[in-house]
Amino acid sequence: MRSVTVFAPATVANVGSAFDVLGFAIAKPGDTVTASTTQIPGIQIKEISGDDGRLPLDPHTNTAGVSVLALLKHLRTTDPSQFGSVGIELSIEKGLPIGSGLGSSSASTVAAVVAANELLGAPLTRADLLPFAMEGERVACGAAHADNVAPALFGGFVLIRSYAPLDVVHLPTPSNLWISVVSPELELRTQDARKVLKKTVALESAISQWGNAAALVAGIYTDDVVLMGRALEDKIIEPERAQLIPGYAAAKVAALREGATGCSISGSGPSLFAFSSSESSALQIAEAMKGAFTLLSVGARSYVSQVNAQGAVVIHKK
Protein backbone atom coordinates (compact mmCIF):
# COMPACT_ATOMS: atom_id res chain seq x y z
CA MET A 1 0.00 0.00 0.00
CA ARG A 2 1.32 3.39 -1.01
CA SER A 3 0.23 6.62 0.61
CA VAL A 4 0.70 10.39 0.31
CA THR A 5 -0.02 12.88 3.08
CA VAL A 6 -0.71 16.54 2.22
CA PHE A 7 -1.22 19.60 4.42
CA ALA A 8 -3.37 22.43 3.04
CA PRO A 9 -3.59 25.73 4.89
CA ALA A 10 -6.39 27.91 6.16
CA THR A 11 -7.28 30.77 3.85
CA VAL A 12 -8.81 34.20 4.22
CA ALA A 13 -11.32 35.02 1.48
CA ASN A 14 -13.68 37.96 1.07
CA VAL A 15 -10.72 40.22 1.77
CA GLY A 16 -12.58 43.42 2.70
CA SER A 17 -13.37 45.37 -0.45
CA ALA A 18 -12.31 42.43 -2.63
CA PHE A 19 -15.31 40.34 -1.58
CA ASP A 20 -15.65 37.10 -3.54
CA VAL A 21 -12.64 37.78 -5.78
CA LEU A 22 -9.53 37.63 -3.58
CA GLY A 23 -8.14 35.19 -1.05
CA PHE A 24 -4.82 34.43 0.61
CA ALA A 25 -3.31 31.54 2.54
CA ILE A 26 -1.93 31.75 6.07
CA ALA A 27 0.66 29.46 7.69
CA LYS A 28 -1.70 27.59 10.03
CA PRO A 29 -4.06 26.07 11.03
CA GLY A 30 -4.75 23.64 8.21
CA ASP A 31 -6.06 20.20 7.34
CA THR A 32 -4.04 17.08 6.64
CA VAL A 33 -5.25 14.38 4.28
CA THR A 34 -3.65 11.01 3.58
CA ALA A 35 -4.56 9.27 0.35
CA SER A 36 -3.71 5.55 0.20
CA THR A 37 -4.09 2.96 -2.50
CA THR A 38 -6.68 0.25 -1.87
CA GLN A 39 -7.93 -2.84 -3.71
CA ILE A 40 -11.51 -1.57 -3.91
CA PRO A 41 -11.97 0.61 -7.02
CA GLY A 42 -13.34 4.11 -6.38
CA ILE A 43 -13.07 6.46 -3.42
CA GLN A 44 -13.62 5.67 0.21
CA ILE A 45 -13.24 7.91 3.24
CA LYS A 46 -11.68 5.72 5.89
CA GLU A 47 -11.74 8.16 8.77
CA ILE A 48 -12.11 11.79 9.73
CA SER A 49 -10.63 13.15 12.95
CA GLY A 50 -10.98 16.55 14.59
CA ASP A 51 -14.51 17.16 13.33
CA ASP A 52 -16.42 15.83 16.37
CA GLY A 53 -18.18 13.40 14.05
CA ARG A 54 -19.85 16.18 12.07
CA LEU A 55 -18.56 15.52 8.57
CA PRO A 56 -19.98 12.76 6.36
CA LEU A 57 -17.89 9.72 5.45
CA ASP A 58 -19.87 9.27 2.24
CA PRO A 59 -17.56 10.51 -0.56
CA HIS A 60 -20.60 11.74 -2.52
CA THR A 61 -21.50 14.29 0.18
CA ASN A 62 -18.11 14.98 1.75
CA THR A 63 -16.45 17.94 0.00
CA ALA A 64 -13.06 16.26 -0.19
CA GLY A 65 -14.70 13.06 -1.46
CA VAL A 66 -16.66 14.92 -4.13
CA SER A 67 -13.50 16.60 -5.42
CA VAL A 68 -11.46 13.41 -5.57
CA LEU A 69 -14.39 11.61 -7.25
CA ALA A 70 -14.49 14.37 -9.90
CA LEU A 71 -10.73 14.06 -10.38
CA LEU A 72 -10.88 10.28 -10.67
CA LYS A 73 -13.79 10.45 -13.11
CA HIS A 74 -11.77 12.79 -15.30
CA LEU A 75 -8.70 10.57 -15.20
CA ARG A 76 -10.71 7.45 -15.96
CA THR A 77 -12.27 9.14 -18.97
CA THR A 78 -8.98 10.38 -20.38
CA ASP A 79 -6.96 7.24 -19.62
CA PRO A 80 -9.17 4.22 -18.75
CA SER A 81 -6.37 1.69 -19.02
CA GLN A 82 -4.27 3.40 -16.38
CA PHE A 83 -6.96 4.71 -14.03
CA GLY A 84 -9.96 2.46 -14.69
CA SER A 85 -9.60 0.31 -11.59
CA VAL A 86 -7.90 2.75 -9.24
CA GLY A 87 -9.01 2.65 -5.60
CA ILE A 88 -8.20 5.45 -3.14
CA GLU A 89 -8.85 5.63 0.58
CA LEU A 90 -8.79 9.03 2.29
CA SER A 91 -8.03 9.83 5.93
CA ILE A 92 -8.87 13.40 6.85
CA GLU A 93 -7.44 15.16 9.88
CA LYS A 94 -9.25 18.44 10.52
CA GLY A 95 -6.98 21.03 12.06
CA LEU A 96 -9.31 23.82 11.01
CA PRO A 97 -12.46 24.71 12.92
CA ILE A 98 -15.55 24.00 10.80
CA GLY A 99 -17.74 26.96 9.88
CA SER A 100 -15.14 29.46 11.09
CA GLY A 101 -14.66 31.46 7.90
CA LEU A 102 -11.13 30.16 7.39
CA GLY A 103 -11.78 27.95 4.40
CA SER A 104 -12.24 24.71 6.32
CA SER A 105 -13.87 22.78 3.49
CA SER A 106 -11.36 24.14 0.99
CA ALA A 107 -8.38 23.01 3.02
CA SER A 108 -9.69 19.41 3.20
CA THR A 109 -10.63 19.44 -0.44
CA VAL A 110 -7.32 20.81 -1.66
CA ALA A 111 -5.30 18.48 0.57
CA ALA A 112 -7.32 15.51 -0.69
CA VAL A 113 -7.06 16.40 -4.37
CA VAL A 114 -3.33 17.13 -4.19
CA ALA A 115 -2.72 13.90 -2.23
CA ALA A 116 -4.75 11.79 -4.68
CA ASN A 117 -3.03 13.33 -7.70
CA GLU A 118 0.38 12.72 -6.15
CA LEU A 119 -0.58 9.14 -5.27
CA LEU A 120 -1.49 8.52 -8.90
CA GLY A 121 1.87 9.77 -10.17
CA ALA A 122 0.91 13.43 -10.59
CA PRO A 123 -0.91 13.12 -13.92
CA LEU A 124 -2.21 16.70 -13.53
CA THR A 125 -0.43 19.96 -12.73
CA ARG A 126 -1.46 21.98 -9.71
CA ALA A 127 -3.27 24.49 -11.93
CA ASP A 128 -5.19 21.62 -13.56
CA LEU A 129 -6.43 20.55 -10.12
CA LEU A 130 -8.28 23.79 -9.40
CA PRO A 131 -11.57 22.96 -11.16
CA PHE A 132 -11.79 19.64 -9.26
CA ALA A 133 -11.18 21.30 -5.91
CA MET A 134 -13.89 23.82 -6.84
CA GLU A 135 -16.39 20.94 -7.12
CA GLY A 136 -16.03 20.42 -3.38
CA GLU A 137 -16.90 24.08 -2.79
CA ARG A 138 -20.09 23.59 -4.76
CA VAL A 139 -21.13 21.00 -2.16
CA ALA A 140 -19.93 23.09 0.79
CA CYS A 141 -21.51 26.42 -0.07
CA GLY A 142 -23.81 25.94 -3.02
CA ALA A 143 -21.53 27.53 -5.62
CA ALA A 144 -18.17 26.61 -7.10
CA HIS A 145 -16.22 29.46 -5.50
CA ALA A 146 -12.46 29.56 -5.95
CA ASP A 147 -11.41 32.30 -3.55
CA ASN A 148 -10.53 29.87 -0.73
CA VAL A 149 -9.62 26.86 -2.84
CA ALA A 150 -7.16 28.68 -5.12
CA PRO A 151 -4.98 30.17 -2.35
CA ALA A 152 -5.11 26.88 -0.39
CA LEU A 153 -3.86 25.12 -3.54
CA PHE A 154 -1.31 27.64 -4.83
CA GLY A 155 -0.46 29.74 -1.77
CA GLY A 156 -0.11 33.51 -1.77
CA PHE A 157 -2.70 36.10 -2.71
CA VAL A 158 -4.91 34.84 -5.56
CA LEU A 159 -7.38 36.99 -7.48
CA ILE A 160 -10.29 35.40 -9.32
CA ARG A 161 -10.98 37.87 -12.13
CA SER A 162 -13.73 35.81 -13.69
CA TYR A 163 -15.43 32.42 -13.40
CA ALA A 164 -16.62 32.01 -16.98
CA PRO A 165 -13.99 31.59 -18.23
CA LEU A 166 -12.06 30.87 -15.04
CA ASP A 167 -9.33 33.50 -14.86
CA VAL A 168 -6.96 33.29 -11.89
CA VAL A 169 -4.36 36.01 -11.31
CA HIS A 170 -1.49 35.27 -8.91
CA LEU A 171 -0.44 38.36 -6.98
CA PRO A 172 2.94 38.78 -5.26
CA THR A 173 3.45 37.90 -1.59
CA PRO A 174 4.13 41.09 0.39
CA SER A 175 7.18 40.60 2.62
CA ASN A 176 6.14 43.34 5.08
CA LEU A 177 2.67 42.01 5.77
CA TRP A 178 1.76 40.19 8.98
CA ILE A 179 -1.70 38.80 9.57
CA SER A 180 -3.56 38.27 12.81
CA VAL A 181 -6.54 35.96 12.61
CA VAL A 182 -8.95 35.44 15.48
CA SER A 183 -11.57 32.75 15.36
CA PRO A 184 -14.26 33.16 18.02
CA GLU A 185 -16.19 30.09 19.14
CA LEU A 186 -19.31 31.09 17.29
CA GLU A 187 -20.53 29.23 14.27
CA LEU A 188 -21.97 30.75 11.13
CA ARG A 189 -23.04 28.83 8.08
CA THR A 190 -21.80 30.31 4.81
CA GLN A 191 -25.29 30.02 3.39
CA ASP A 192 -26.78 32.03 6.29
CA ALA A 193 -24.10 34.68 5.86
CA ARG A 194 -25.03 34.85 2.17
CA LYS A 195 -28.69 35.39 3.02
CA VAL A 196 -28.09 38.72 4.78
CA LEU A 197 -26.61 40.21 1.62
CA LYS A 198 -28.86 42.40 -0.50
CA LYS A 199 -29.16 41.41 -4.14
CA THR A 200 -28.60 44.98 -5.31
CA VAL A 201 -26.22 47.66 -4.13
CA ALA A 202 -26.06 51.42 -4.62
CA LEU A 203 -23.87 52.32 -7.61
CA GLU A 204 -22.06 54.85 -5.41
CA SER A 205 -21.10 52.17 -2.86
CA ALA A 206 -20.08 49.79 -5.63
CA ILE A 207 -17.76 52.45 -7.10
CA SER A 208 -16.16 52.96 -3.71
CA GLN A 209 -15.76 49.20 -3.42
CA TRP A 210 -13.95 48.78 -6.72
CA GLY A 211 -11.75 51.80 -5.98
CA ASN A 212 -10.74 50.06 -2.77
CA ALA A 213 -10.31 46.62 -4.35
CA ALA A 214 -8.06 48.17 -7.02
CA ALA A 215 -6.07 50.02 -4.34
CA LEU A 216 -5.72 46.81 -2.31
CA VAL A 217 -4.00 45.18 -5.28
CA ALA A 218 -1.76 48.26 -5.66
CA GLY A 219 -0.85 47.91 -1.97
CA ILE A 220 -0.01 44.23 -2.47
CA TYR A 221 2.27 45.01 -5.42
CA THR A 222 4.07 47.80 -3.56
CA ASP A 223 4.29 45.95 -0.22
CA ASP A 224 2.51 48.93 1.35
CA VAL A 225 0.80 47.57 4.46
CA VAL A 226 -0.85 50.89 5.27
CA LEU A 227 -2.44 51.12 1.83
CA MET A 228 -3.49 47.44 1.99
CA GLY A 229 -5.10 48.15 5.34
CA ARG A 230 -7.09 51.20 4.39
CA ALA A 231 -8.10 49.65 1.07
CA LEU A 232 -9.94 46.89 2.97
CA GLU A 233 -12.71 49.48 3.44
CA ASP A 234 -15.95 47.71 2.56
CA LYS A 235 -19.21 49.62 2.54
CA ILE A 236 -21.29 46.75 1.19
CA ILE A 237 -20.65 43.38 2.82
CA GLU A 238 -19.04 44.09 6.18
CA PRO A 239 -21.89 46.30 7.52
CA GLU A 240 -24.40 43.48 6.86
CA ARG A 241 -22.33 40.58 8.11
CA ALA A 242 -20.83 42.30 11.15
CA GLN A 243 -24.29 42.16 12.70
CA LEU A 244 -24.12 38.36 12.67
CA ILE A 245 -20.93 38.34 14.77
CA PRO A 246 -21.40 39.38 18.42
CA GLY A 247 -18.30 41.31 19.51
CA TYR A 248 -17.13 42.08 15.97
CA ALA A 249 -17.12 45.87 16.36
CA ALA A 250 -15.26 45.72 19.68
CA ALA A 251 -12.67 43.31 18.27
CA LYS A 252 -12.10 45.51 15.23
CA VAL A 253 -11.69 48.61 17.37
CA ALA A 254 -9.23 46.70 19.56
CA ALA A 255 -7.21 45.67 16.50
CA LEU A 256 -7.04 49.20 15.11
CA ARG A 257 -6.10 50.59 18.53
CA GLU A 258 -3.16 48.16 18.62
CA GLY A 259 -1.94 49.50 15.29
CA ALA A 260 -3.61 47.25 12.75
CA THR A 261 -3.69 49.07 9.39
CA GLY A 262 -7.01 47.41 8.58
CA CYS A 263 -9.33 44.68 9.79
CA SER A 264 -12.26 42.81 8.28
CA ILE A 265 -14.26 39.59 8.35
CA SER A 266 -12.53 36.43 7.13
CA GLY A 267 -14.65 34.51 4.66
CA SER A 268 -18.24 34.71 5.79
CA GLY A 269 -17.15 34.95 9.43
CA PRO A 270 -17.13 34.70 12.33
CA SER A 271 -13.29 34.85 12.13
CA LEU A 272 -11.64 38.23 11.73
CA PHE A 273 -8.31 39.14 10.23
CA ALA A 274 -6.13 42.23 10.65
CA PHE A 275 -3.08 43.52 8.81
CA SER A 276 0.08 44.88 10.41
CA SER A 277 3.75 45.16 9.51
CA SER A 278 5.57 43.19 12.21
CA GLU A 279 5.22 39.95 14.11
CA SER A 280 5.19 41.73 17.47
CA SER A 281 2.35 44.02 16.35
CA ALA A 282 0.47 41.08 14.88
CA LEU A 283 0.75 39.16 18.18
CA GLN A 284 -0.49 42.16 20.20
CA ILE A 285 -3.35 42.71 17.78
CA ALA A 286 -4.39 39.06 18.01
CA GLU A 287 -4.38 39.24 21.82
CA ALA A 288 -6.42 42.44 21.78
CA MET A 289 -9.02 40.93 19.45
CA LYS A 290 -9.25 37.79 21.59
CA GLY A 291 -9.67 40.03 24.63
CA ALA A 292 -12.70 41.69 23.08
CA PHE A 293 -14.40 38.29 22.76
CA THR A 294 -13.30 37.23 26.26
CA LEU A 295 -15.19 40.24 27.64
CA LEU A 296 -18.32 38.73 26.08
CA SER A 297 -17.44 35.30 27.52
CA VAL A 298 -16.75 34.01 24.02
CA GLY A 299 -13.67 31.84 23.65
CA ALA A 300 -11.42 32.45 20.66
CA ARG A 301 -8.35 31.01 19.01
CA SER A 302 -5.75 33.19 17.34
CA TYR A 303 -3.22 32.61 14.58
CA VAL A 304 -0.41 34.92 13.54
CA SER A 305 1.68 34.51 10.41
CA GLN A 306 2.79 36.07 7.17
CA VAL A 307 1.08 35.14 3.93
CA ASN A 308 1.75 31.47 3.17
CA ALA A 309 3.31 31.49 -0.28
CA GLN A 310 3.47 27.69 -0.63
CA GLY A 311 -0.12 26.53 -0.35
CA ALA A 312 -0.65 22.79 -0.13
CA VAL A 313 2.48 20.75 0.59
CA VAL A 314 3.23 17.04 0.51
CA ILE A 315 4.44 16.25 4.02
CA HIS A 316 4.79 12.47 3.80
CA LYS A 317 4.97 9.89 1.04
CA LYS A 318 5.56 6.19 1.16
Place this chain on the structure above:
Amino acid sequence: MRSVTVFAPATVANVGSAFDVLGFAIAKPGDTVTASTTQIPGIQIKEISGDDGRLPLDPHTNTAGVSVLALLKHLRTTDPSQFGSVGIELSIEKGLPIGSGLGSSSASTVAAVVAANELLGAPLTRADLLPFAMEGERVACGAAHADNVAPALFGGFVLIRSYAPLDVVHLPTPSNLWISVVSPELELRTQDARKVLKKTVALESAISQWGNAAALVAGIYTDDVVLMGRALEDKIIEPERAQLIPGYAAAKVAALREGATGCSISGSGPSLFAFSSSESSALQIAEAMKGAFTLLSVGARSYVSQVNAQGAVVIHKK
Protein backbone atom coordinates in the same frame (compact mmCIF):
# COMPACT_ATOMS: atom_id res chain seq x y z
CA MET B 1 4.87 91.39 -17.80
CA ARG B 2 5.89 87.85 -16.96
CA SER B 3 4.15 84.79 -18.36
CA VAL B 4 4.16 81.01 -18.10
CA THR B 5 2.71 78.66 -20.72
CA VAL B 6 1.69 75.13 -19.74
CA PHE B 7 0.45 72.17 -21.82
CA ALA B 8 -1.85 69.64 -20.12
CA PRO B 9 -2.76 66.42 -21.89
CA ALA B 10 -5.98 64.64 -22.73
CA THR B 11 -6.91 61.90 -20.30
CA VAL B 12 -8.92 58.71 -20.43
CA ALA B 13 -11.10 58.21 -17.35
CA ASN B 14 -13.75 55.59 -16.57
CA VAL B 15 -11.25 52.97 -17.68
CA GLY B 16 -13.64 50.06 -18.29
CA SER B 17 -14.24 48.20 -15.04
CA ALA B 18 -12.48 50.95 -13.07
CA PHE B 19 -15.30 53.42 -13.69
CA ASP B 20 -14.93 56.66 -11.74
CA VAL B 21 -11.75 55.57 -9.95
CA LEU B 22 -8.98 55.33 -12.57
CA GLY B 23 -7.64 57.59 -15.30
CA PHE B 24 -4.53 57.92 -17.41
CA ALA B 25 -2.93 60.60 -19.56
CA ILE B 26 -2.12 60.24 -23.25
CA ALA B 27 0.50 62.18 -25.23
CA LYS B 28 -1.88 64.36 -27.24
CA PRO B 29 -4.15 66.19 -27.90
CA GLY B 30 -4.10 68.67 -25.04
CA ASP B 31 -4.80 72.24 -24.01
CA THR B 32 -2.30 75.06 -23.62
CA VAL B 33 -2.79 77.88 -21.15
CA THR B 34 -0.68 80.99 -20.71
CA ALA B 35 -0.87 82.81 -17.39
CA SER B 36 0.47 86.37 -17.40
CA THR B 37 0.84 88.97 -14.70
CA THR B 38 -1.42 91.99 -14.97
CA GLN B 39 -1.97 95.20 -12.98
CA ILE B 40 -5.62 94.42 -12.25
CA PRO B 41 -5.91 92.28 -9.11
CA GLY B 42 -7.81 89.01 -9.50
CA ILE B 43 -8.29 86.69 -12.47
CA GLN B 44 -9.24 87.58 -15.99
CA ILE B 45 -9.61 85.35 -19.02
CA LYS B 46 -8.17 87.34 -21.89
CA GLU B 47 -8.97 84.95 -24.69
CA ILE B 48 -9.96 81.43 -25.59
CA SER B 49 -9.15 79.92 -28.97
CA GLY B 50 -10.16 76.61 -30.51
CA ASP B 51 -13.54 76.47 -28.77
CA ASP B 52 -15.68 78.09 -31.50
CA GLY B 53 -16.75 80.68 -28.95
CA ARG B 54 -18.48 78.11 -26.74
CA LEU B 55 -16.61 78.56 -23.47
CA PRO B 56 -17.32 81.46 -21.10
CA LEU B 57 -14.75 84.20 -20.53
CA ASP B 58 -16.16 84.89 -17.07
CA PRO B 59 -13.68 83.32 -14.64
CA HIS B 60 -16.52 82.49 -12.24
CA THR B 61 -18.14 80.11 -14.75
CA ASN B 62 -15.12 78.99 -16.79
CA THR B 63 -13.65 75.81 -15.29
CA ALA B 64 -10.06 77.03 -15.59
CA GLY B 65 -11.06 80.40 -14.13
CA VAL B 66 -12.85 78.79 -11.19
CA SER B 67 -9.81 76.70 -10.34
CA VAL B 68 -7.35 79.57 -10.51
CA LEU B 69 -9.73 81.73 -8.44
CA ALA B 70 -9.82 78.99 -5.80
CA LEU B 71 -6.02 78.79 -5.86
CA LEU B 72 -5.62 82.54 -5.59
CA LYS B 73 -8.14 82.76 -2.74
CA HIS B 74 -6.16 80.13 -0.85
CA LEU B 75 -2.84 81.91 -1.41
CA ARG B 76 -4.29 85.29 -0.37
CA THR B 77 -5.63 83.76 2.83
CA THR B 78 -2.37 82.08 3.76
CA ASP B 79 -0.06 84.93 2.69
CA PRO B 80 -1.98 88.20 2.14
CA SER B 81 1.16 90.37 2.00
CA GLN B 82 2.62 88.42 -0.93
CA PHE B 83 -0.54 87.50 -2.86
CA GLY B 84 -3.08 90.13 -1.77
CA SER B 85 -2.89 92.25 -4.92
CA VAL B 86 -1.90 89.61 -7.47
CA GLY B 87 -3.48 89.90 -10.92
CA ILE B 88 -3.42 87.05 -13.45
CA GLU B 89 -4.60 87.00 -17.03
CA LEU B 90 -5.26 83.65 -18.71
CA SER B 91 -5.15 82.78 -22.42
CA ILE B 92 -6.58 79.37 -23.18
CA GLU B 93 -5.84 77.47 -26.37
CA LYS B 94 -8.14 74.46 -26.71
CA GLY B 95 -6.48 71.60 -28.55
CA LEU B 96 -8.99 69.14 -27.16
CA PRO B 97 -12.47 68.68 -28.57
CA ILE B 98 -15.12 69.77 -26.05
CA GLY B 99 -17.53 67.11 -24.80
CA SER B 100 -15.49 64.32 -26.35
CA GLY B 101 -14.82 62.25 -23.23
CA LEU B 102 -11.11 63.06 -23.26
CA GLY B 103 -11.03 65.31 -20.21
CA SER B 104 -11.32 68.60 -22.08
CA SER B 105 -12.26 70.69 -19.07
CA SER B 106 -9.62 68.97 -16.92
CA ALA B 107 -6.84 69.74 -19.39
CA SER B 108 -7.66 73.48 -19.40
CA THR B 109 -8.07 73.54 -15.66
CA VAL B 110 -4.84 71.72 -14.92
CA ALA B 111 -2.86 73.78 -17.43
CA ALA B 112 -4.27 76.99 -15.92
CA VAL B 113 -3.59 76.03 -12.31
CA VAL B 114 -0.06 74.82 -13.02
CA ALA B 115 0.68 77.96 -15.08
CA ALA B 116 -0.69 80.28 -12.38
CA ASN B 117 1.25 78.52 -9.62
CA GLU B 118 4.44 78.66 -11.65
CA LEU B 119 3.86 82.34 -12.42
CA LEU B 120 3.57 83.06 -8.70
CA GLY B 121 6.88 81.36 -7.93
CA ALA B 122 5.52 77.85 -7.34
CA PRO B 123 4.25 78.37 -3.77
CA LEU B 124 2.44 75.00 -3.95
CA THR B 125 3.61 71.55 -4.97
CA ARG B 126 1.90 69.72 -7.78
CA ALA B 127 0.12 67.43 -5.29
CA ASP B 128 -1.16 70.53 -3.45
CA LEU B 129 -2.71 71.78 -6.68
CA LEU B 130 -5.06 68.83 -7.11
CA PRO B 131 -7.92 70.08 -4.91
CA PHE B 132 -7.96 73.42 -6.77
CA ALA B 133 -8.07 71.72 -10.16
CA MET B 134 -10.94 69.58 -8.84
CA GLU B 135 -12.94 72.77 -8.22
CA GLY B 136 -13.07 73.27 -11.99
CA GLU B 137 -14.50 69.77 -12.39
CA ARG B 138 -17.27 70.66 -10.00
CA VAL B 139 -18.33 73.40 -12.44
CA ALA B 140 -17.87 71.20 -15.51
CA CYS B 141 -19.75 68.10 -14.40
CA GLY B 142 -21.50 68.85 -11.14
CA ALA B 143 -19.11 66.94 -8.89
CA ALA B 144 -15.47 67.38 -7.93
CA HIS B 145 -14.16 64.32 -9.78
CA ALA B 146 -10.43 63.71 -9.88
CA ASP B 147 -10.11 60.86 -12.36
CA ASN B 148 -9.32 63.18 -15.30
CA VAL B 149 -7.73 66.01 -13.37
CA ALA B 150 -5.23 63.86 -11.46
CA PRO B 151 -3.69 62.12 -14.50
CA ALA B 152 -3.64 65.43 -16.45
CA LEU B 153 -1.74 66.97 -13.53
CA PHE B 154 0.61 64.13 -12.58
CA GLY B 155 0.71 61.96 -15.73
CA GLY B 156 0.54 58.18 -15.74
CA PHE B 157 -2.21 55.95 -14.41
CA VAL B 158 -3.79 57.45 -11.30
CA LEU B 159 -6.22 55.63 -9.02
CA ILE B 160 -8.61 57.57 -6.80
CA ARG B 161 -9.22 55.19 -3.89
CA SER B 162 -11.41 57.60 -1.98
CA TYR B 163 -12.67 61.18 -2.07
CA ALA B 164 -13.29 61.71 1.64
CA PRO B 165 -10.47 61.77 2.51
CA LEU B 166 -8.92 62.25 -0.92
CA ASP B 167 -6.61 59.27 -1.48
CA VAL B 168 -4.69 59.20 -4.74
CA VAL B 169 -2.59 56.16 -5.67
CA HIS B 170 -0.02 56.53 -8.45
CA LEU B 171 0.33 53.35 -10.50
CA PRO B 172 3.34 52.48 -12.66
CA THR B 173 3.43 53.34 -16.37
CA PRO B 174 3.39 50.11 -18.41
CA SER B 175 6.12 50.20 -21.05
CA ASN B 176 4.40 47.66 -23.31
CA LEU B 177 1.07 49.45 -23.52
CA TRP B 178 -0.05 51.42 -26.57
CA ILE B 179 -3.32 53.26 -26.67
CA SER B 180 -5.54 54.06 -29.62
CA VAL B 181 -8.12 56.75 -29.03
CA VAL B 182 -10.82 57.61 -31.52
CA SER B 183 -13.01 60.62 -31.05
CA PRO B 184 -16.09 60.59 -33.28
CA GLU B 185 -17.72 63.92 -34.14
CA LEU B 186 -20.67 63.32 -31.87
CA GLU B 187 -21.19 65.30 -28.74
CA LEU B 188 -22.34 63.96 -25.39
CA ARG B 189 -22.71 65.99 -22.25
CA THR B 190 -21.22 64.33 -19.17
CA GLN B 191 -24.40 65.06 -17.27
CA ASP B 192 -26.53 63.28 -19.92
CA ALA B 193 -24.20 60.29 -19.84
CA ARG B 194 -24.61 60.20 -16.04
CA LYS B 195 -28.40 60.17 -16.39
CA VAL B 196 -28.49 56.81 -18.18
CA LEU B 197 -26.80 55.09 -15.26
CA LYS B 198 -29.01 53.22 -12.83
CA LYS B 199 -28.64 54.21 -9.19
CA THR B 200 -28.41 50.58 -8.08
CA VAL B 201 -26.62 47.60 -9.56
CA ALA B 202 -26.88 43.86 -9.06
CA LEU B 203 -24.43 42.64 -6.40
CA GLU B 204 -23.31 39.92 -8.80
CA SER B 205 -22.37 42.47 -11.49
CA ALA B 206 -20.66 44.66 -8.92
CA ILE B 207 -18.53 41.70 -7.77
CA SER B 208 -17.52 41.01 -11.36
CA GLN B 209 -16.65 44.69 -11.75
CA TRP B 210 -14.35 44.82 -8.73
CA GLY B 211 -12.70 41.55 -9.75
CA ASN B 212 -11.94 43.17 -13.09
CA ALA B 213 -10.83 46.50 -11.62
CA ALA B 214 -8.46 44.65 -9.28
CA ALA B 215 -7.13 42.57 -12.20
CA LEU B 216 -6.64 45.73 -14.29
CA VAL B 217 -4.32 47.08 -11.60
CA ALA B 218 -2.49 43.73 -11.51
CA GLY B 219 -2.07 44.00 -15.29
CA ILE B 220 -0.68 47.53 -14.96
CA TYR B 221 1.88 46.42 -12.36
CA THR B 222 3.00 43.44 -14.42
CA ASP B 223 2.99 45.27 -17.77
CA ASP B 224 0.62 42.57 -19.05
CA VAL B 225 -1.31 44.17 -21.90
CA VAL B 226 -3.49 41.11 -22.44
CA LEU B 227 -4.60 41.06 -18.80
CA MET B 228 -5.16 44.84 -18.85
CA GLY B 229 -7.31 44.40 -21.93
CA ARG B 230 -9.53 41.62 -20.67
CA ALA B 231 -9.85 43.27 -17.26
CA LEU B 232 -11.54 46.27 -18.91
CA GLU B 233 -14.68 44.08 -18.95
CA ASP B 234 -17.49 46.25 -17.64
CA LYS B 235 -20.95 44.78 -17.13
CA ILE B 236 -22.41 47.89 -15.53
CA ILE B 237 -21.54 51.16 -17.26
CA GLU B 238 -20.55 50.26 -20.81
CA PRO B 239 -23.83 48.48 -21.71
CA GLU B 240 -25.80 51.61 -20.72
CA ARG B 241 -23.56 54.21 -22.29
CA ALA B 242 -22.76 52.33 -25.47
CA GLN B 243 -26.36 52.97 -26.54
CA LEU B 244 -25.68 56.71 -26.57
CA ILE B 245 -22.85 56.32 -29.09
CA PRO B 246 -23.97 55.39 -32.62
CA GLY B 247 -21.34 53.08 -34.11
CA TYR B 248 -19.81 52.11 -30.77
CA ALA B 249 -20.35 48.37 -31.13
CA ALA B 250 -18.98 48.31 -34.67
CA ALA B 251 -15.92 50.33 -33.69
CA LYS B 252 -15.21 48.04 -30.73
CA VAL B 253 -15.53 44.93 -32.88
CA ALA B 254 -13.18 46.52 -35.42
CA ALA B 255 -10.63 47.26 -32.69
CA LEU B 256 -10.73 43.71 -31.32
CA ARG B 257 -10.49 42.26 -34.81
CA GLU B 258 -7.28 44.26 -35.35
CA GLY B 259 -5.79 42.73 -32.22
CA ALA B 260 -6.76 45.17 -29.48
CA THR B 261 -6.61 43.34 -26.14
CA GLY B 262 -9.52 45.43 -24.87
CA CYS B 263 -11.62 48.44 -25.77
CA SER B 264 -14.02 50.66 -23.86
CA ILE B 265 -15.56 54.13 -23.68
CA SER B 266 -13.28 57.03 -22.76
CA GLY B 267 -14.74 59.18 -20.01
CA SER B 268 -18.44 59.47 -20.61
CA GLY B 269 -17.93 59.13 -24.37
CA PRO B 270 -18.29 59.39 -27.26
CA SER B 271 -14.53 58.74 -27.60
CA LEU B 272 -13.30 55.15 -27.40
CA PHE B 273 -9.93 53.80 -26.39
CA ALA B 274 -8.27 50.46 -27.10
CA PHE B 275 -5.19 48.75 -25.68
CA SER B 276 -2.49 47.01 -27.70
CA SER B 277 1.19 46.22 -27.34
CA SER B 278 2.86 47.95 -30.28
CA GLU B 279 2.69 51.24 -32.13
CA SER B 280 1.94 49.52 -35.43
CA SER B 281 -0.99 47.61 -33.92
CA ALA B 282 -2.23 50.76 -32.23
CA LEU B 283 -2.18 52.65 -35.54
CA GLN B 284 -4.08 49.88 -37.34
CA ILE B 285 -6.62 49.68 -34.53
CA ALA B 286 -7.18 53.44 -34.64
CA GLU B 287 -7.74 53.30 -38.41
CA ALA B 288 -10.16 50.39 -38.07
CA MET B 289 -12.18 52.21 -35.39
CA LYS B 290 -12.29 55.38 -37.50
CA GLY B 291 -13.42 53.26 -40.43
CA ALA B 292 -16.40 51.99 -38.45
CA PHE B 293 -17.56 55.57 -37.92
CA THR B 294 -16.85 56.52 -41.53
CA LEU B 295 -19.31 53.81 -42.63
CA LEU B 296 -21.95 55.70 -40.64
CA SER B 297 -20.82 59.00 -42.21
CA VAL B 298 -19.49 60.15 -38.86
CA GLY B 299 -16.13 61.90 -38.95
CA ALA B 300 -13.58 60.92 -36.31
CA ARG B 301 -10.14 61.94 -35.13
CA SER B 302 -7.65 59.42 -33.82
CA TYR B 303 -4.70 59.63 -31.47
CA VAL B 304 -2.09 56.96 -30.82
CA SER B 305 0.46 57.07 -28.01
CA GLN B 306 1.78 55.33 -24.96
CA VAL B 307 0.70 56.45 -21.52
CA ASN B 308 1.95 59.99 -20.91
CA ALA B 309 3.95 59.73 -17.69
CA GLN B 310 4.67 63.46 -17.41
CA GLY B 311 1.27 65.11 -17.19
CA ALA B 312 1.23 68.89 -17.37
CA VAL B 313 4.47 70.49 -18.55
CA VAL B 314 5.71 74.07 -18.61
CA ILE B 315 6.51 74.72 -22.26
CA HIS B 316 7.40 78.41 -22.12
CA LYS B 317 8.32 80.91 -19.45
CA LYS B 318 9.37 84.52 -19.67
